[in-house]
Amino acid sequence: MTRTIQEINAKIKQGRAVVCTAEEIIQVVREKGVKQAAATVDVVTTGTFAPMCSSGAYFNVGHALPRMKMGGGRVTLNEVPAYAGFAAVDILMGATAIPDDDPRNKVFPGKFAYGGAHVIEDLVAGKDVRLTASAYGTDCYPRKTLDTWIRLADLNEAVLFNMRNAYQNYNVAVNLSERVIYTYMGVLQPRMRNANYCTAGQLSPLLNDPYYRTLGVGTRIFLGGGEGFVVGHGTQHNPGVRRSEKGLPQVPAGTLAVTGDLKKMNPRWLRGASFTGYGVTLTLGLGIPIPILDEETLEFAAVSDAEITAPVVDYSEAYPHGRAEILGEVTVAQLKSGEITVNGKKVITAGLSSYARAREVALILKSWIEAGTFLLTEPVAPLPSADSGYRFKPLPERPWERLQEAV
Amino acid sequence: MAKRKVVLNFPPHLIDQPITYRLVAEQGLKVNILRARITPKEWGNMVVEMNGDKARVEAGLRFLADLGVEVEPLAEEVRWQEERCIHCTACLAPCPTQALYVDRASMTVGFDGEKCIACELCLNVCPYGAMEIAVEK
Numbered sequence: 001m002t003r004t005i006q007e008i009n010a011k012i013k014q015g016r017a018v019v020c021t022a023e024e025i026i027q028v029v030r031e032k033g034v035k036q037a038a039a040t041v042d043v044v045t046t047g048t049f050a051p052m053c054s055s056g057a058y059f060n061v062g063h064a065l066p067r068m069k070m071g072g073g074r075v076t077l078n079e080v081p082a083y084a085g086f087a088a089v090d091i092l093m094g095a096t097a098i099p100d101d102d103p104r105n106k107v108f109p110g111k112f113a114y115g116g117a118h119v120i121e122d123l124v125a126g127k128d129v130r131l132t133a134s135a136y137g138t139d140c141y142p143r144k145t146l147d148t149w150i151r152l153a154d155l156n157e158a159v160l161f162n163m164r165n166a167y168q169n170y171n172v173a174v175n176l177s178e179r180v181i182y183t184y185m186g187v188l189q190p191r192m193r194n195a196n197y198c199t200a201g202q203l204s205p206l207l208n209d210p211y212y213r214t215l216g217v218g219t220r221i222f223l224g225g226g227e228g229f230v231v232g233h234g235t236q237h238n239p240g241v242r243r244s245e246k247g248l249p250q251v252p253a254g255t256l257a258v259t260g261d262l263k264k265m266n267p268r269w270l271r272g273a274s275f276t277g278y279g280v281t282l283t284l285g286l287g288i289p290i291p292i293l294d295e296e297t298l299e300f301a302a303v304s305d306a307e308i309t310a311p312v313v314d315y316s317e318a319y320p321h322g323r324a325e326i327l328g329e330v331t332v333a334q335l336k337s338g339e340i341t342v343n344g345k346k347v348i349t350a351g352l353s354s355y356a357r358a359r360e361v362a363l364i365l366k367s368w369i370e371a372g373t374f375l376l377t378e379p380v381a382p383l384p385s386a387d388s389g390y391r392f393k394p395l396p397e398r399p400w401e402r403l404q405e406a407v
Numbered sequence: 408m409a410k411r412k413v414v415l416n417f418p419p420h421l422i423d424q425p426i427t428y429r430l431v432a433e434q435g436l437k438v439n440i441l442r443a444r445i446t447p448k449e450w451g452n453m454v455v456e457m458n459g460d461k462a463r464v465e466a467g468l469r470f471l472a473d474l475g476v477e478v479e480p481l482a483e484e485v486r487w488q489e490e491r492c493i494h495c496t497a498c499l500a501p502c503p504t505q506a507l508y509v510d511r512a513s514m515t516v517g518f519d520g521e522k523c524i525a526c527e528l529c530l531n532v533c534p535y536g537a538m539e540i541a542v543e544k
Binding site: 338 | 493494495496497498499500501509511513514515531532534535536
C-alpha cells in the first residue's frame with residue numbers, strides 16, 4: 001500500500017485520521033502484523049522531552065524613545081548576556097549563556113543556577129525580565145543606555161531557534177576514574193557506579209524514521225508546547241555512522257535544527273536546566289508526526305526499546321581526549337530496567353530524558369491530529385541521509401603561531 | 408570524616424569571645440557558618456556546619472558545651488517539589504536508600520520521605536531544582 005501526505009491531510013480535515021503513538025504502534029504490529037497496521041494507521045506520533053544541546057531564541061524588543069542601537073552594543077536579560085550583533089533592537093539569547101559574575105567552577109562544583117535557558121523559560125512563563133542595554137550611539141539612534149522590564153507579550157517577534165535538537169541516539173556515560181565527575185550527562189560516580197543515558201528510545205523522533213524518509217525542511221512538529229518546524233539538519237548531523245540491520249544508528253547520528261513561535265509555547269514543555277559542575281541548558285518537548293506512506297515506514301516506526309542499542313563511553317578519560325573507545329553496547333530496554341552489565345559489572349542506570357513526558361508529547365500530538373487542528377507538511381527538501389557522504393568532523397587545529405613563523 | 412550541622416545558642420556573657428575562631432584554630436575543625444545572629448547583651452544564635460574527623464567533631468562539641476554554649480542538632484528534611492520534577496530519573500543514581508524510586512510502567516518518579524536519610528546527594532544531581540532542603544529551626 002502507499003499513502004500520500006495529501007491523502008492523510010484530507011482525512012485529518014475530516015476528523016477521520018487514524019493515529020497511534022510510536023509506543024502504541026508496537027502493540028498494534030504485534031497483534032495485526034505490519035501489513036494490516038500499515039493499511040489502517042495513517043500517522044504515528046513520536047515524542048521526546050530532554051536537554052537539547054544547542055538552543056536559543058531571538059527577539060525583536062521594539063524601539064524605546066529616543067531610538068537606540070543595541071546591535072554592536074551590550075545587552076543582558078536578567079544579567080545573562082545576550083548576543084547583540086544584529087539590527088538595532090534584534091537580540092539573540094543562547095540557552096547556555098550565564099551571567100558574567102557567575103562563579104562557574106571557581107567554587108567546585110559550580111551550581112550554574114541561572115542562565116539563558118532560564119531566561120527563555122521565564123519569558124515563556126509570562127514573567128517580567130530585566131533588559132539592560134548599552135550602545136555607542138549614532139545620529140539616527142542616539143540613545144546610549146536602557147534598563148527596563150520586558151515581557152513576552154510586549155515583544156514583536158519571539159522565536160525559538162535551535163541549531164541542534166533531537167539527537168538521534170546518544171552515548172551512555174560512565175566514569176572509570178576514582179573521583180566524581182560533572183558532565184553534560186550529569187554527575188557520574190567513580191568506578192562506573194552509575195551509567196547515565198539520554199534517549200526517548202522507541203518514542204524518539206529520529207529513531208522512528210532512521211533514514212529521514214518522511215521528514216525534511218519544513219516538517220511541522222510539536223515544539224515546546226506549541227507548533228514548530230524543522231529548519232533542516234542540525235549541527236553535528238552525522239548520518240553515515242554504523243547502523244543495525246534495521247537501520248538504527250548504533251552511535252549518535254542525525255540531528256535537527258528547529259524553530260517555533262515562543263509566544264505559543266508553554267513552560268511545561270520548555271525548562272531551564274542546571275547541570276552541576278557543567279552549565280546551563282534548555283530542556284525541551286519535541287514531537288514529530290510520521291506519515292505512514294508505505295509498509296516500510298510503518299515497520300521503521302514500530303521500533304521497540306529492545307532493538308535500539310547505545311554505546312557505553314567513559315567520560316573521565318576517553319571522551320575528553322576524543323578517543324572513540326566503546327566499553328560495551330546496551331539496549332534501551334536494558335537501560336530502562338534500572339541496571340546494565342558492562343564488562344561483567346552491574347551498573348545502575350539513570351536517565352536524563354523523561355520517558356513519561358515523551359509519552360505525553362506523542363499523545364498530545366496525536367490528539368491535535370485527531371482533532372483536525374494539526375496538518376502534516378510535505379518536506380520542501382530532504383535531510384542528508386546515510387548515503388550522502390555528509391559527516392561530522394573534528395576541528396583540524398592549526399595554531400596561529402605556526403602561520404606567523406611561515407611569514 | 409564527620410559532618411555535623413548544629414544550632415548554637417550563646418549566653419550573653421559569651422558574645423564577645425572569639426569562640427568560632429577557637430573551634431577552628433584550637434579544635435582544628437572546618438567550620439562553615441550557615442546563619443548567625445549576634446547582638447551585644449543578648450543571646451546569640453548560630454547555625455554551623457562542622458567538618459573534621461569524628462573524634463575532633465565530638466571534642467569540638469564538648470568544648471562548646473563546657474564553655475556554656477547550648478548545642479542542638481539541626482533538623483533537616485529533603486523535600487521533593489513534584490511540580491518542578493520532569494521525571495527524567497537522574498536522581499535514582501545517587502540515592503542510597505531508594506527513597507527516590509521509579510515506577511517502571513509509567514516511568515514516573517516518586518519520593519518516599521520515610522526512607523530518606525538526608526544525605527543530600529540528590530540535590531546536586533537534579534537539574535530542575537525539584538529536590539530541596541527544608542530546614543527546621
